[in-house]
Amino acid sequence: MTTELPFKFFDCDNHYYEAIDAFTRHIEPEYKKRAIQWAQLDGKQRLIVGGRVNRFIPNPTFDPVGKPGALDDYFRGRNPRGAELNSLFGELEPISAAYRDRDARLELMDQQGMQGCILLPTLGVGMEQALLPDLDATAATFRAFNRWMHEDWGFAYQERIFAAPYITLCQPDNAVRELEWALERDARFIVMVPGPITTAVGMRAPADPMFDDFWRLVNDSGITVCYHSGETYYSKFMPAWGEADYMMSFQALLGFRSLFSGDPLQDTFANHLHKGLFLRFPNLRMACIESGSAWVFHLFEKLTKSYGQIPQLYQEDPRETFKRHVWVSPFYEDELASLLRLLGEKRIIMGSDYPHVEGLADPASYIKDLQNFDYTPQQCRTVMRDNGIELSVRRPV
Numbered sequence: 001m002t003t004e005l006p007f008k009f010f011d012c013d014n015h016y017y018e019a020i021d022a023f024t025r026h027i028e029p030e031y032k033k034r035a036i037q038w039a040q041l042d043g044k045q046r047l048i049v050g051g052r053v054n055r056f057i058p059n060p061t062f063d064p065v066g067k068p069g070a071l072d073d074y075f076r077g078r079n080p081r082g083a084e085l086n087s088l089f090g091e092l093e094p095i096s097a098a099y100r101d102r103d104a105r106l107e108l109m110d111q112q113g114m115q116g117c118i119l120l121p122t123l124g125v126g127m128e129q130a131l132l133p134d135l136d137a138t139a140a141t142f143r144a145f146n147r148w149m150h151e152d153w154g155f156a157y158q159e160r161i162f163a164a165p166y167i168t169l170c171q172p173d174n175a176v177r178e179l180e181w182a183l184e185r186d187a188r189f190i191v192m193v194p195g196p197i198t199t200a201v202g203m204r205a206p207a208d209p210m211f212d213d214f215w216r217l218v219n220d221s222g223i224t225v226c227y228h229s230g231e232t233y234y235s236k237f238m239p240a241w242g243e244a245d246y247m248m249s250f251q252a253l254l255g256f257r258s259l260f261s262g263d264p265l266q267d268t269f270a271n272h273l274h275k276g277l278f279l280r281f282p283n284l285r286m287a288c289i290e291s292g293s294a295w296v297f298h299l300f301e302k303l304t305k306s307y308g309q310i311p312q313l314y315q316e317d318p319r320e321t322f323k324r325h326v327w328v329s330p331f332y333e334d335e336l337a338s339l340l341r342l343l344g345e346k347r348i349i350m351g352s353d354y355p356h357v358e359g360l361a362d363p364a365s366y367i368k369d370l371q372n373f374d375y376t377p378q379q380c381r382t383v384m385r386d387n388g389i390e391l392s393v394r395r396p397v
Contacts, residue, residue, distance in 0.1 A: 003364035007381050008115035010388030011363050012329050013289050013351025016163075017062035017099040018123045019152060026144040026151075034137035035144070036127065047123075049130040050137065056126035056231060062099070064092035068354055069361030076333045089357060099355060102153050102161055109160065113364050115385065116392060118189050118226060119153060119163040120289070121145075122356070125193055125230025128168050132198045139174045142166050146178065155187040162392055164189035164226055167214075169197045169206060175214045183217075188392050189224045189287075195232035195264035203233070206268060207275035219281035222395035229290045232264040266295040269326065270302065273318040278325045283397050286326050289351055293330035293339045300342065323347055327387060332366055337373040345379040349387045 019025075023036040037048040045061050047054045059065070066089050074088050097104035109117065124145060131138040146165040149155075153163040165182045167190045169175050182190065196203045197211075204210060218225060265288060278284055303318045314321075323343055329351035330339055339348060350366045353359025360366060370380050 001362070002112055003362055003367065005113055005364050005367060005384070006377070007385050008113060009350065009364060009366075009384040010115050010386075010392070011117040011352050011354065012287060012327075012349040012388045012391070013353050013359075014117035014119050014363075015122050015353065015356055016105075016119055016153065017065060017095060017355075018060075018121065019100055019148065020061060022123070022148045022152075023127070023141055023145055026147040028140050028144070031137050031140040034134055035131065035141040049127060050132075050134060052130065054127075054130050056130070057123055060123060062122070063095040065095050065099070065355075066090070066357035067093055067361070068356065069359060070357040072358075072360065074358075096355070100152070102157050105161060106158065112362070116160040116162065116389065118287075118289070118388070118392075119161050120191055120226070120228055121166060124166050125191070125228050127231075128166075128170075128193060129231045129233065129235060132170065135170045135198070135200060138168055139171045139178075142168050143174075143178060146182065150185055155182065155185050156392075162188045164191040166191050168192075169211055169214065170199055172199070172211050172214055175211070176217055179214065179217050179221075179223075183221050183223065187223060188394060189226050190218075191226045191228050193230040193232050193264075194227045194268035194291075195234055198233070205271045205275065207272045207277040212280065215277065215281050215284065219283045220397045222283060222285075222397065224391045225284070225286045227265060227268065227286060227288050227291070229265070234262050234264045237262055263295045263298070265291045266299045269322065270299060273303065273321060274313070276315075278321050279315055283395065284325050285391060285395065287329065287349060287391060288326065289329045289349075290353055291329075293328050293334045293336075296328055296339065296342065327391060332360060332369045335373075336370060336375070340373070340375065340379070345375070345382045346387060348383045349391070350384045 020038070027035055034050070039046050039048050041053065047060050070090050071088055098108040127141065128138060131141055149163050149165060153161060155163055155165065157163070165178070165187055167175055167178055169192070179190065197206055199210070272278065300319055303322070307314060307317055307319070327347050327349050328339070328343060329349045330336060352363035352366055354363045367380050367384060370383060375383065
């Protein structure tokens with residue numbers, strides 16, 4: 001049953017399930033064996049990424065696939081009997097046309113009461129680290145991926161479906177060319193994963209001046225950058241704790257990883273502020289998606305102390321800089337009242353994570369969590385509609 005709203009909402013965290021040939025349809029021939037391939041292993045289709053079997057997603061064909069919202073209770077912390085994950089998934093179902101076809105998706109959006117959405121990768125956010133350190137193959141893979149995405153989804157389809165091309169900064173010149181290509185095709189959002197960047201000259205922070213040509217183009221074009229959770233450089237730390245490598249299993253999302261304090265998104269924004277990225281490029285807009293909001297409170301605690309100790313490092317209070325440039329999509333199970341007090345309703349965006357198992361089966365029901373934390377009707381509309389629509393319109397210099 002769909003929750004009835006007094007307005008059409010804008011979902012800042014919707015997903016497709018990639019077509020089988022999403023990474024291979026447009027791959028340049030010389031990179032076929034170095035990029036992403038399919039193989040039959042033990043009777044199942046598996047991805048070979050950078051020459052290794054990849055288990056970022058247990059069933060990368062997505063057919064069958066878990067039902068939307070199947071793990072809702074689990075992610076709300078409601079599993080008192082400690083049921084095994086496989087049993088919580090429930091019965092799988094054949095993949096829906098709406099997960100791979102844009103016109104079928106529009107029909108579904110109409111049924112859900114959804115005005116528009118940012119459409120984001122499922123597999124795509126888990127592939128960059130697995131391809132590295134082969135920089136050429138990494139760049140080629142996402143060139144191919146973005147051309148598939150534009151072909152199947154478009155970047156601003158009927159001004160309602162805003163698929164976000166994936167940008168890797170591993171080769172700065174390539175990132176500029178790829179963004180230019182996307183802008184020419186009316187992209188409104190781009191998606192990246194947080195954390196330090198592997199480059200030909202070693203690891204670099206994304207705010208390093210070597211990426212300034214890219215950030216200048218983002219700034220001047222007025223496109224919105226989406227930082228989305230996925231496999232990051234921090235994933236390499238997990239085996240040091242005796243845990244599964246994140247890129248090898250969805251299971252690594254559970255258990256110790258939920259307690260692990262290393263947060264690449266928090267550190268990415270701390271570094272952006274420390275290195276003055278937003279002062280160099282004052283028109284940047286960034287949205288943080290599917291990473292929750294707990295990290296924002298931790299970051300603000302550190303910024304408060306840093307600004308008190310070394311104010312000469314900043315031209316202004318870095319918390320105010322953050323609030324001018326960054327929009328946050330909290331998990332629906334987060335403490336939403338405290339986030340409202342910290343950021344205000346104009347910097348909070350809703351995201352259902354539909355149709356993922358850890359998301360909401362009924363995206364419009366997000367409003368119930370806002371109401372539980374006493375958001376007013378106007379604040380609900382701002383979070384669930386107005387802010388997302390604002391970000392979908394380019395704000396060029």
